[in-house]
Amino acid sequence: MNSTIQRILVPLDPSPYTEAATLRACDVAQHHFAQVTGLAVLDSPEIRRRFAPVEVSHWPSIRENLAAGLDQAQQIIDRAKERFAMTCDAQHVAHSEDELSGVPLSIITEVAALYDLVVMGLRTHYHFETRDSDGDSLAKILDQTASPVLAVPSQTGGSFQRVLIAYDGSFPAARALRDFVGFARPYGFEINVFASGGDRAQSDALLARAAAYLRSHDLHDFKLHATTQAPWDFVQEEFLDATDIVVAGIHSRKFLVDPFVGSFTRNLIESGKVSLFLSH
Numbered sequence: 001m002n003s004t005i006q007r008i009l010v011p012l013d014p015s016p017y018t019e020a021a022t023l024r025a026c027d028v029a030q031h032h033f034a035q036v037t038g039l040a041v042l043d044s045p046e047i048r049r050r051f052a053p054v055e056v057s058h059w060p061s062i063r064e065n066l067a068a069g070l071d072q073a074q075q076i077i078d079r080a081k082e083r084f085a086m087t088c089d090a091q092h093v094a095h096s097e098d099e100l101s102g103v104p105l106s107i108i109t110e111v112a113a114l115y116d117l118v119v120m121g122l123r124t125h126y127h128f129e130t131r132d133s134d135g136d137s138l139a140k141i142l143d144q145t146a147s148p149v150l151a152v153p154s155q156t157g158g159s160f161q162r163v164l165i166a167y168d169g170s171f172p173a174a175r176a177l178r179d180f181v182g183f184a185r186p187y188g189f190e191i192n193v194f195a196s197g198g199d200r201a202q203s204d205a206l207l208a209r210a211a212a213y214l215r216s217h218d219l220h221d222f223k224l225h226a227t228t229q230a231p232w233d234f235v236q237e238e239f240l241d242a243t244d245i246v247v248a249g250i251h252s253r254k255f256l257v258d259p260f261v262g263s264f265t266r267n268l269i270e271s272g273k274v275s276l277f278l279s280h
Helices: 016-032 044-051 059-090 104-112 137-144 171-184 200-216 231-238 261-271
Strands: 007-011 035-042 095-101 117-121 149-152 162-166 190-196 222-227 245-249 275-279
Touching (some): 016 035, 016 117, 035 059, 035 104, 095 104, 137 149, 171 200, 171 275, 190 200, 190 231, 231 261, 261 275
Parallel strands (some): 007 035, 007 117, 035 095, 162 190, 245 275
């Protein structure tokens, strides 16, 4: 059977998260015989706003500062592309580099539409030209992209082995499970699936359906867990330190406030301990 992952996108910034994402993307590419593209975005609109004058009486000096700011940002982007290419070459992975100018979020989500997987950091620094703090691009990309996202910590650790799937029966959770099956096919993951809620019979029914789907795709090494605890409490107590990837569905445009997925995903992102495989 042909792999479902042929094209992998890694948005580039100058942070350790991008270095970790590149290594993870190379690992996925090796398992799926895929190609990886590193996308760098020059945030020229925000750079221009930073130097835009209230008055234009000193335009020559402002133009000089703007040119210097754009040149500095270009040098950082060039180094990020070089590091990406060197990492891919060292891992013997087919790769290409792309560079565009515009608003990073808009560019990344537009380009990602025709990629099978986006690999990025749990923290983003795509506005490195003008901001010193972490950005909110991960949340916004999750909200808009049609492709599954693998968000990784800044430290790669060992190979992926242990996976936890959060399944609540919703369409996004089902989509995440379907996307994950394609991702998991060439791996030999140890899989745990959990459902959380006050109705044990309903949780058992959800888990039975998830199990049937996994078996139908020749994935048999899994365990099922029904719990009445809140999802984050359950994962934190039972699995957080013994899991490499958490799989979850994202309810588009409201995942940060959704009572099941929102706080659960937000806590996982803030913990920075595990990679997240997310779809909606």
